[in-house]
Amino acid sequence: MEIYWLKRILYEGRIEVKKVTSYTIFTLILLFLNGCNLNNDEVNNGRADNSQNNNDSVRVEENNKEGKEATEPELNPFGNQKDKSQIMESNILQYIHWMSHQKVKADDKWGFFEITDERIEWLLDAIDETEYLEKAEEYKDILNRWKDGNFSDVVNDHNYVWEILGGEKESQKATEILSESKEKEYIENTEQIDETYKDAEASN
Template sequence: MIFAVIGGAGYHFYQKQQHNELHQQTAEKMIEKINRADLNDKKNPFGENKKINDLTDDDMQLFIHEMTHQKVKADQKWGFILMTQNRIDWLYRALKKNTFTYEKTYHTILNCWENGDFSKAVQDQNAIWKIQGGTIGKATGLLAASEERQYIEAQNKK
């Protein structure tokens, strides 16, 4: 009887682990596919014809804000742009080429992101949200990796 319980629990744990790994691989493949498409597309990595030198403060705020949605908890989220390294790199290059009103804020955010640090995504989202005059949808915490994968998958089903 004890062996049956231990065996059953072990099997359940193994199945859950396999399920989580499958979701992780699916999300990683999707991001890789988007990154490759970004590199091959004649448009900018956000799918627009706008050139890097034409980026405005509004563009920077929209792109940064909507990319943070996959990283943060908030009561309301409007818009979603999948965060990819190619998109981060492109915004960082735009920051170096152009002059922006909120250049310091963008630099602080993109410098961390460029280095793979998303630990301050809540502060990043709320900084942009505040600049945009946000009243609803303030970020309240970071999503766990599994929550982020679920959010991305749900957005891609829309």
């Protein structure tokens, strides 16, 4: 009888051990899965934070760029702040004068702007928008010929505006058209006028 009860106790004990072991394994599995979920949440949160930080950085850069663009004045093709409606006759004359230096020979030349389509078009528009120009048609005639690539009369064009600007020194008077090689050399070796934030000044 004692042997019977002893066997029964041992048998039931093994069952309890199996139950405890099963519960333990089940609990460990739950803890592991929960830990994985927590890690995934942390990773996702980290990604979300990084994405937010990146978006914030992009917005800051865009705002800085917009602010910079808003503070920088818009310049005309000659590097001047004046728009077409603010241009004066002296500005028009001087711009034509300085551009003509690219094409003509003179013993003494000061001031240079390279002739470009953009500058020619801008001046033509400015002349149309500027009132009370005494010689508007003459200026437009010069610029329209240049626009068409016709510089056959550029010596007279230079001397015409030069005299209006008060030119008197013979050394500053244009005498002939530069050859292509001399023109190229002049463009490459002559610094253009720095008109940034300045008004064009009438000067010989």
